[in-house]
Amino acid sequence: MRLPEFEYFEPESLEEAINQLAKNNSCTIIAGGTDLVVALKQRLQNSRYLISLDKIPSLKKITKKDDAVIIGAMSTLDDIINYTLIKEKFPALRKAAWDVGSPLLRSIATIGGNICLNTRCRFYNQSLFWRSSREECFKVGGNICHVAKKKNSCVSTFSADIPPVLISYGARVKLVGANEERVIPLENFYSGDGRFPNVILSGSKEILTEIEIPIPQNNLKSCYHKYRMRESIDFPLIGVSVAIQFNEEKRCGDARIIITGAGTGPVEPAQVRGMLLNKKLNANLISDAAEAAVTEIYPFKTTLISPRYKREVAKIIISEAIREVGGI
């Protein structure tokens, strides 16, 4: 499959990029392109214009600013993995970056790209020829979902590794548009709509420029666990990020558990945060929390694995991840 025809711009400033974005319809930002290039070949992406952010150096910087780390959206996963402060303060972020794809993609894939990653489905991530055997589904502008036939919406699955970790660290993202720029908590970036799963894919003419993560206090413990069939190449079947703030008595303060692979966006089981608050972790509590967590995920058969199996595995890796942060 050859790439379709498109025009390609390499603005040298953010302003220029935003102007181009505003000027043209059918226009897509390309970061590392590891996912977008495949989508173009499969004709899942049909933009006439690609705007590359390669020539805007400010987007590649990682800096410490007051009590936060600011990561430029064009930082590659390798940059994240090798940045000392991230190694020290955000082990779960480093782990999640390490777990993306295979070693052959991590030096070009970017954190911004991973945050904006489109949702996936076994009926959607196929070639144009493959898809021509069936009626067009919601995700490509049609009127049916092949996975959940009775549902009136797209259930394609959010499968990015890094966003759950960032959310659990309380990260915010900066979105820059033609007239305004805004900083929003990352969880608000996701829509929950399988067709247009995030702000950018919903067509907002903005550019995600940087990620701001507050540097945690020492008693915040975090980890990322990814479950997949093969320990490289594969997307997560289920991934879970856990970040728990412990007080002096080792009781849980704020506990954030964010799951990928379980819905149309990152999923945070609401009741678990409350269940753990002010409690000391023990085996029973962890097991109850994991049980409760999976009642709030709604996997569909968007991969070749059954939702029932996903749910079971989610329970296991949620327990494991909480145990790891609790040192149990």
Added chain:
Amino acid sequence: MKKTIRLVLNGEEKNLLVNVNQTLLDVLRDDLGLTGTKKGCNQGECGACTVLINGKPVSSCSLLAVKADGKSIDTIESVAKEGHLHPIQIAFNEKGAIQCGFCTPGMILVTKNLLEQNPNPQIDEIKEAISGNICRCTGYLQIINAIKSLAKS
């Protein structure tokens, strides 16, 4: 739409006029005749198209050629120097790490980067390093052994 890119290809500075909708793999194979870089899946899933970009292994089928602008690219054709095989190439052949040979260029480039970063890799590190390169012939064992034989303890 075409664009001129500047890069250092196998040690030589080049200005290339490329179509913006060509991948780096397309340019290497179709335009430059550097067919040692293979197209196995064209979707970034098999590693047959691995090249080194600024020393790091990358799937060239997943990278637009325009994005190689300003970079240094090394392909398998650069590994043997002055008519002599590189020690990695010799070890691969002696240890049986080559069968059909289609994954071999990618495997060798990944190994080159691995040994530069980590001259004494352990078995687990070797397996991790080649985990994006699929080989159907060898079951990986003789490849792992070949790389291990190059480790400097």
Added chain:
Amino acid sequence: MTNYNIVGKGIPRVDGPAKSTGKAIYTVDVKLPDMLYGKILRSPYPHARILNIDTSEAKKLPGVKEIITGQDLSDVRYAFVDTPRYPADERPLAVDKVRYIGDEVAAVAAESESIAEKALSLIKVEYEILPGVFTAEEAMKHNAPVIHDEQLEGTSAWEQWGVAQRKGSYESEIKVNNLSGHTSVSFGDVVKGFHESDYVREDSFELKATAHCQMEPHAAVASYDPIEQKLNVWLSTMGIFLKRFFLSKVLEMPASKIRVHHTFVGGAFGGKIDLFSYEYCAAYLSIKTGKPVKIELEREEVFMTTRQRHPMIIKIKTGIRKDGTILAQEVKAIADNGGYRGSGPVVIFLCHGFSFPIYNIENYSYEGFSIYTNNGIRGPQRGHGAPQIRFSIDSHLDLIARDLGIDPIDIMRKNVRHEGDVLPNGDKLNSCGLTECIEGAAKAIDWENKRMQFRAKEGNRRYRRGVGISLCSMFSGAMYYPFASAAIVKMHDDGSATLFTGAQDIGQGSFTTLSQVLAEELGIGMEDIQVVAGDTDLCPIDLGSFLSGTALVTGNAVKLAAADAKRQVLEGAAEILGVDDIDKLDTLEKKIFLKDNPEKSISFQQAIQASVLNRDGNPIIGKGFYKGYPQTDRYPSLAKGKGLFTSAYGFAAQAAEVEVDTLTGKVTLVKAVTFHDCGFPLNKTIVEGQVHGCVSMGAGQALSEEVFLENGQCFNPSFLSYQLPISLDTPESVDELVATIEPSGPFGAKEVGEGSVAGILGAIGNAVHDAIGVRFYSLPITPEKVLRALGKI
């Protein structure tokens, strides 16, 4: 064992430098001046009638040079099986109906791949969608949709070779729908055997379609010269003469007007034997346009439209004495060969042929059916039937051993065949190391200590381990066009040699092992040999690299050619050395010397020059040839399993230690043991590489690989979604070669490249049972299936 200088050593591959530097040219790398690029329009529907094809818009697209549809082509059909009983059923492009998703409808040649792709989108095809059928069992029912409703005429493609001549009618006595092949074999009295048994058990097993995953996608380049009327082709193939034969038939051109050129082959595993539509289309488009045409398949097309391993249902009933002696066995196998016959009738024959050499069962009956469905076409894949049947039988025997409370290895010991045994079809086991294989594998996996121990010790622990064992066997070549291999050895002035062989090195290392045979026999070094191969104009006929015949059949041809050249060298030398009998001479390191006075010698160079100078310019060219199956007038019959099959069988015992994560259901192959009786290993490194590759592929198929199909549509046509093993899945591995000497093989060599893909499946299934007490009757044993079996989901 005799001491050899060159064979038996782990000599590096002769093509290693070319492959490791990127200089090796594969078919996908071939680029000719003024070349056009072809693409194929395929059916998106599994079963439909073609009402109309409109190519007018596509033809208008600038850069499009030619578009062909089935209407443009002659009515000649082709197929992997092409006999009076099983007439060829494939056409290069569909005319009336499409029968699977991906069936070829039209082909385009254009100035670039992009233009060709665009042209495909402009071709309008009107279909009438027909009901499809997607499992063999459904397809056999009397009211199932009929997939091939046309009458096919059957003349054997090989009749001029004396094979499979029509005798009477082939009206099938079996009345099931969509039948594409039937094999029925029996000996002894099964009813009596069951009656006399202490215990009888029946089981049913199911195996799914799997993919070859050759790293090089299928591709063809064709260049027709209208003045010479000659077609030059570059193909990624396992057998150049077979491809030429097929092309000659469908293009209705003399074989000599088609030249297959050499290219390296980036993996085959059985999936590059059949003639494919894209190969025909490249050739035909080149003939029409007068320009070279290249067609390279997308990875998705390789998965969906080349070939897959047959999904099968296998039912087994065995009667056994308490002491483990098998008295009777009845096997029924049903294979789904997809929309066209592919190798359906062959795989059901080989299920029998690759299994009956293992156990000596007096009363035995086997019946196999191959069935059309609207799935993708199935063809040979490494082991071709052996993985399916071996997994089933050895899982079944393991269950019987558990029922009887005996060690499954004792059942194996008691029933396996031995050297000297004559099989019911008349094949003689001139070498058979099965018993040594079993004992070796059992010891290496620590059978006595590990079996059933883990379970007892580990109780309710999360990770549980178990061990299992299974056996396998394989032909060393058999009868298939062109029925024999030949080799030519041409001596150069400087005493070195060029080997001309039609064998293909598909990665298995045949150029290296054949060079070793030549060097050893002739008394020259590896550095003195060049190989010219893979070219139908330059090389003598060859079976091709499938059915594991290259080492034995082509190896023998090379050895004989080398001996012929050596004789001529010695004759030249004898005159100079004043010796009356060449038997008094021998060769080593490019020197000819007197056996009883090695000091007295001359160089090869001198002997060769002498031959030219003193014998009217007679150059030294050695010739050798060998038939691919035993000398017999009893041709093997696919339908009846009669006749001799092969000169030698390879055998292996394989054991596995697995670890099951009872929480996630993931099964890890911790250790794989293979004891392979491959006769004399011509090159230890290469032979071990073959075993490793088999184990990895077998383990993938046991644990994770499956072509997922729903209504004929493949859901995982990529390396991301088709879960073949990666480096991180590599187990600890113990491989031993049980070196027997096969009298019919060159230096005693026989099969190694396929057998051991088959035993590892049963070994893993049995090991999982040992670990968690649950039997899996279908593969792959995915984590999801494990959790279901454990009652956790």
